[in-house]
Amino acid sequence: QVQLVESGGGLVQAGGSLRLSCAASGRTFSNYAMGWFRQAPGKERELVSHITWSGSSTYYKDSVKGRFTISRDNAKNTLYLQMNSLKPEDTAVYYCAARYFHASDYAADYNYWGQGTQVTVSS
Numbered sequence: 001q002v003q004l005v006e007s008g009g010g011l012v013q014a015g016g017s018l019r020l021s022c023a024a025s026g027r028t029f030s031n032y033a034m035g036w037f038r039q040a041p042g043k044e045r046e047l048v049s050h051i052t053w054s055g056s057s058t059y060y061k062d063s064v065k066g067r068f069t070i071s072r073d074n075a076k077n078t079l080y081l082q083m084n085s086l087k088p089e090d091t092a093v094y095y096c097a098a099r100y101f102h103a104s105d106y107a108a109d110y111n112y113w114g115q116g117t118q119v120t121v122s123s
Contacts (some may be wrong), residue, residue: 002026002098002112009094009117016086016121022079022096022114030054030074033103035110036081038092038119045095049081050103059103063089086121093118 008020020036035050049060049070058070069082079096094117097110104110 002029002032004096004098004112004114006094006096006114006117009119011120011122012086014087014121014123017082017084018086018119020081020083020094020096020117020119022081024077024079024098029072029077032098032100032112034070034072034079035097035099035103036070036079037095037097037107038090039095039116040092043092045107047105047107048094050105051079052103053101057103059105083119086119088121088123091119091121 003025005023008018012018030053033053036048037045038048039045048064051058051070051072055072067085071080096114098112099110
């Protein structure tokens with residue numbers, strides 16, 4: 001089992017920044033690829049970004065490229081998402097997720113999920 005706890009969400013004005021964190025416990029964090037997903041009201045959960053177990057490769061949804069940065073610190077068992085130049089359309093509950101070894105674009109492939117943290121961007 002891997003337990004994931006997100007933090008860092010909140011209310012921010014458009015153009016502002018937030019840094020989300022996801023603290024992992026349980027099994028060896030460095031064995032897992034990690035992803036950030038988000039779900040807005042009335043919409044399906046979507047992938048925002050993912051990172052390989054080593055941190056050597058990352059992926060971003062087109063709409064967040066150049067604004068968001070995913071990173072991880074395996075020594076601290078923590079995943080991060082730095083979000084800059086936030087837009088109202090970024091408003092959603094953000095979830096971190098873990099998948100053994102290989103990253104995936106699909107939520108169904110991830111084995112463990114956090115409880116989510118709300119990000120609200122006002123215009």
